[in-house]
Amino acid sequence: MAEPTLEIHDLSIGVGPHNVVDGVDFDIGRGEIVALVGESGSGKSLTALSIMGLLSGSVRQTGGTATLAGNALDLDNDHAMRKLRGTALSMIFQEPVASLNPLLSVGAQVSESLVVHGRASRAEAWDRAVEMLREVGIPAPEQRARQFPSELSGGMCQRVMIASALIAEPRLLIADEPTTALDVTIQAQILDLMRRLRDETDTSVLIITHDMGVVASVADRVCVMYGGRIVEQAEVHELFSAPRHPYTKLLLATIPRLTGERKSELFSISGMVPDVASWPEGCRFRTRCPLATDRCATRPPLEAAGAGEGHLAACWHSDKVEDLA
């Protein structure tokens, strides 16, 4: 494979005395869509924010490295990261309406990164913005560019966010729960758009989500996070058909489906997602895991498991996961 767009090695992020992200490794190839999936508190959003250099206050990177297209990222250096945000790196968020400036026209916001980084004059940037709005499927973009976010629906605002994220042709787009706040028919449109743009522009995408349906719909590869660590990583079809970490397997089993038995007892994972202060030693899932043994008090390495290339799992008992549930 050619050089990956993004390489994350041993990334840790601390809040106070705790590492809420604890030694995370993954990479994203050119034009690849990687999903980071997990429940609240798994560390998936902080991982994304750190790659953008957007950690602040008491939340800081405590270890690890990030490389973008072969160049090391100095995540703590705000000045250096600022130059990359809106050029090589872009991000879209869950709440498109809250993420846009209500006092700036849509056209001004989409063209902003070109103007700020001195890559085009205001007039050129405006024309590019109108083109970009057309590309993300906004009807009558010339008129829409002159409107304000309050005049657009939530789905349209997310298209505007995507247009402004992609106008500078970033190498990596980070999408944090990009469709969670949207209605399901609008979500389908946005997922469709993300796939199409990836095919057309070869942009690499890191999508952060809790929704296994969204993962199945757009991701090429999946990293499952639990308790601040990646517990499993696999190609998307293999992850769904032959998961090798008990958490992944059980998570997939708990989701109500559109087919199958109704009103039956749903499978559920006992206990709750533990708070960072009460994460157990060793494997963090072991307190809820039906396969746990004494051995699990030692942290299992993320290592090859399963048949597919690049399928990794952090579990001492990954060979027994198949028989679970």
Added chain:
Amino acid sequence: MSAPLLSVRGLKVHFPVATGRLFAEKPVVRAVDGVDFDLAEGETLGIVGESGCGKSTTGNAILGLAPVTEGEILFDGRDVAGLTGRDRQALWRDLQVVFQDPVSALDPKRTIAQSIAEPLEIHGVARASRKARVDELMELVGLRATQRDRYPNELSGGQRQRVVIARALALEPRVVICDEAVSALDVSIQSQVLNLLLRLQRDLGLSYLFISHDLSVVRHIADRIAVMYLGTVAEEAPTDELFRRPLHPYTEALLAAVPLPDPVAERAKTARPLQGDVPNPMDMPPGCPFAARCPLREEGCDQIRPQPIEVGPGHRLACHVREREITGSSALDRQGT
């Protein structure tokens, strides 16, 4: 079937919109615009639809939290629309609600036991029997007795929702309206709460009006489903029938849009996603509210409002084009042109 416990007939909830102009006629948002359904004892009716379809407003109107502009809400045969004061309070004994966000539903300064006891207190249950009832309710929803004196911020989201459910059940209601009751919970917790709701229904004979945007969840829990679009019921059917034979083009689009947690099935989808946005509810066409986005639209659809017709046992549908396919004619053919 016996008489329904809860019946909604021709329900309309219209909200005036402030324009800032003093003498101008105020436009109205027709949040709910003619909704009918029944809920039988021990049954779950799911109401699904996207934001702005009026599903929550329908629930709020039943609860007396939104003004009823027109129509009847019959509880056990009695019209309860517009009840206030003492009469409304008495109704809480039979009719309760669980909302989406357990954080804002609980008073941060009350302990778990105090929150659960509150309805008992208001309805004059003696202090002595309250404690026993609270313990019983906590056990019923799977909370530990040691959590009695905890405060909401010491609990996880799933546990807080259990507290809200316990409180809703304190007065032994017959109907519980669940408005996005599991939507804010993590996936692994969501299935625990769904299991709890199903068990409580079996044990206590509760009826649920289960309002949600999540079709997979509603399919799992509901006996029948009403699909709403812009204040009207587009289609209503027994759950299996709706998924096997969706007839309204909006139902079809909605089912097709749900991302399936299965990459093979998901990537085999060929249907193009439904285009366009939900129109502005202040600027609605007189006809079918779905006409502007409908792939089956014919001339006249946006002018004549389709009336629901029965197309099978418990299966109702409001669509001119499908009505003609099934019955041979529709209101479109009868227009005076």
